[in-house]
Amino acid sequence: MNKNAELVIIGAGAAGLLAAVAAARLGIKALVLESSELVGGDTATGSGQMWLPATHLAATAGIFDSVENAVEYLGTILGEETQASTSIRRAVFANTAPKLARWLAASNLPLTLDRGVPDYHPADAGGLPEGRVVTTVPTDRRSLGDWAEKLRSKSPVEEASHLKQFVRAFTGSEGHAATGGEALVAELLRRATANGVEIRLDAQIISLENNDGIEVGVHVEGEDEILRPKALLLSAGGFAGSQELREEYLPLPTNAEWSLMSHNTGKLLKLAAGLGAQLSAMNDAWWTPVTVIDGRAYSLDAARKAPHSLIVDQAGDRYIDEAAPGAQIVNRQYQRSRGTRTIPSYLIMDQRHRKAVGLGPWAAGDTKGESEDLYSAKTLGGLADLLGIDEPGFLGTVVRFNGFAHKGEDQDFHRGESVWDRYALAHSKHAHVASLGKLTKKPYWAVKVYPGDEGTKGGLLIDENSQVIDTQGETIPGFYACGGAAASIMKGTSPGPGAALSEALVEAYLAVIHFSKHRGLG
Numbered sequence: 001m002n003k004n005a006e007l008v009i010i011g012a013g014a015a016g017l018l019a020a021v022a023a024a025r026l027g028i029k030a031l032v033l034e035s036s037e038l039v040g041g042d043t044a045t046g047s048g049q050m051w052l053p054a055t056h057l058a059a060t061a062g063i064f065d066s067v068e069n070a071v072e073y074l075g076t077i078l079g080e081e082t083q084a085s086t087s088i089r090r091a092v093f094a095n096t097a098p099k100l101a102r103w104l105a106a107s108n109l110p111l112t113l114d115r116g117v118p119d120y121h122p123a124d125a126g127g128l129p130e131g132r133v134v135t136t137v138p139t140d141r142r143s144l145g146d147w148a149e150k151l152r153s154k155s156p157v158e159e160a161s162h163l164k165q166f167v168r169a170f171t172g173s174e175g176h177a178a179t180g181g182e183a184l185v186a187e188l189l190r191r192a193t194a195n196g197v198e199i200r201l202d203a204q205i206i207s208l209e210n211n212d213g214i215e216v217g218v219h220v221e222g223e224d225e226i227l228r229p230k231a232l233l234l235s236a237g238g239f240a241g242s243q244e245l246r247e248e249y250l251p252l253p254t255n256a257e258w259s260l261m262s263h264n265t266g267k268l269l270k271l272a273a274g275l276g277a278q279l280s281a282m283n284d285a286w287w288t289p290v291t292v293i294d295g296r297a298y299s300l301d302a303a304r305k306a307p308h309s310l311i312v313d314q315a316g317d318r319y320i321d322e323a324a325p326g327a328q329i330v331n332r333q334y335q336r337s338r339g340t341r342t343i344p345s346y347l348i349m350d351q352r353h354r355k356a357v358g359l360g361p362w363a364a365g366d367t368k369g370e371s372e373d374l375y376s377a378k379t380l381g382g383l384a385d386l387l388g389i390d391e392p393g394f395l396g397t398v399v400r401f402n403g404f405a406h407k408g409e410d411q412d413f414h415r416g417e418s419v420w421d422r423y424a425l426a427h428s429k430h431a432h433v434a435s436l437g438k439l440t441k442k443p444y445w446a447v448k449v450y451p452g453d454e455g456t457k458g459g460l461l462i463d464e465n466s467q468v469i470d471t472q473g474e475t476i477p478g479f480y481a482c483g484g485a486a487a488s489i490m491k492g493t494s495p496g497p498g499a500a501l502s503e504a505l506v507e508a509y510l511a512v513i514h515f516s517k518h519r520g521l522g
């Protein structure tokens, strides 16, 4: 292990690896410590979309955007400043996003604009109907050589997406293809290792040190000496995988089982807090409604947007536009749960929906799969009985919903009307039909809907240079944090698909730039 590293990066997800590549390009000796035996973190299991406003990719596609627009949009949707979501951090994020995209392009990392993907709130000031979401072009894992087997994979369910065919065409073999978040991590990993960055896997951190603001330290299990680099960057993700921390900080009820495959337990956040670092935004997460089938969480993104389905609470009432962005649904679910039983809620589907849309582990059309978490009945009354929800209320809700579907207008929650709803549908097989479709074809189906997440938003409070701030409001010299480990600026909402990852990358980039400018000055 390189004991003379100037910068020690803890965590090898997208944020940590981007920092490693940036450090190598700036001539900084970096060492990456990763606790698991695989590289890639939650990033590698995700879709890898990045919300990057005002990029050259948008400009090339003829889409007008600007940093000013992005700042205005963030101000509109995020509202009042908070400790973590300051106007300076928002502005620096918007200003750095296009620079980061150019820097990645200059590093030959193949990004592509996800055409047609709108912001979550495109009608708000500064919002856009498309142009801010980018992804990494699929890549071949074999190009990583020996590192290929150390790269975390997407789950088989995620992989069974529409990308498969495209990937087969691209690499000639889907078995070796990395797509989405896995592709991004693969590209960063290749550059980090090619530039000689040492990545130590299975490195368990025993303690962190902060000697009166003079020196940071990190003690790795099995090493006699404490590492004392010029700077530490914490990029070890959030705490979605820790039931204990969830119960301490997130709204209740909460369950680590409702998180989409999080590997991160927040252990180092607690260690850092013990050194005086301030935690912030700990009650928030990148929310998304999920169902749990046989102990595993699945996204309901496709299923809840498709026609012939609706979501009800335990009184059998609808309470939300089912196609809305995930954060909106989960926030409403928690808010409503104070007066009505909404956790879990139920996604109700008819037979047409099940034949046309994948659900949990089952592909579209697979109506034979069984689980005690999947409910089915020949009548709506029978389904209500099975779920233990109020039957008259539930039947009334479906009759009213079917009436809206008949007219093509959801007078209660306006499902299918917003730009986001229309995109959400256009992107599915159901582009030709409205989001509203009657539930009339038996049998009827249901799964539970839980307030799930794609990671937590709370973490170490950082400034606009990703420097960690202590409980006295002062920065801790040589201590940086980014991504899931840092408190997000995106309080209560999200500007568009991919904001978690873009924030993580921007913060990692800013940390390395800041360290590079100040490393000789300490």
Ligand SMILES: Cc1cc2nc3c(=O)[nH]c(=O)nc-3n(C[C@H](O)[C@H](O)[C@H](O)COP(=O)(O)OP(=O)(O)OC[C@H]3O[C@@H](n4cnc5c(N)ncnc54)[C@H](O)[C@@H]3O)c2cc1C
Binding pocket: 010, 011, 012, 013, 014, 015, 016, 033, 034, 035, 036, 038, 039, 040, 041, 042, 043, 044, 045, 046, 047, 048, 049, 050, 051, 181, 203, 204, 205, 235, 236, 237, 238, 260, 261, 262, 263, 264, 265, 266, 267, 268, 286, 453, 454, 455, 482, 483, 484, 485, 497, 498, 499, 500, 501, 502, 504
């Ligand atoms: C299914 C899914 C889909 C998603 N899709 C998207 C998307 O499309 N766009 C988007 O913006 N966001 C998405 N997200 C969220 C996104 O993946 C995260 O916000 C992003 O991965 C954060 O990057 P990170 O580098 O901070 O964390 P991670 O990628 O999780 O990396 C953290 C790393 O730190 C390591 N680590 C943890 N603890 C320690 C320790 N004690 N010591 C050393 N190392 C440690 C972990 O093993 C891991 O390798 C998705 C998440 C999920 C689960």
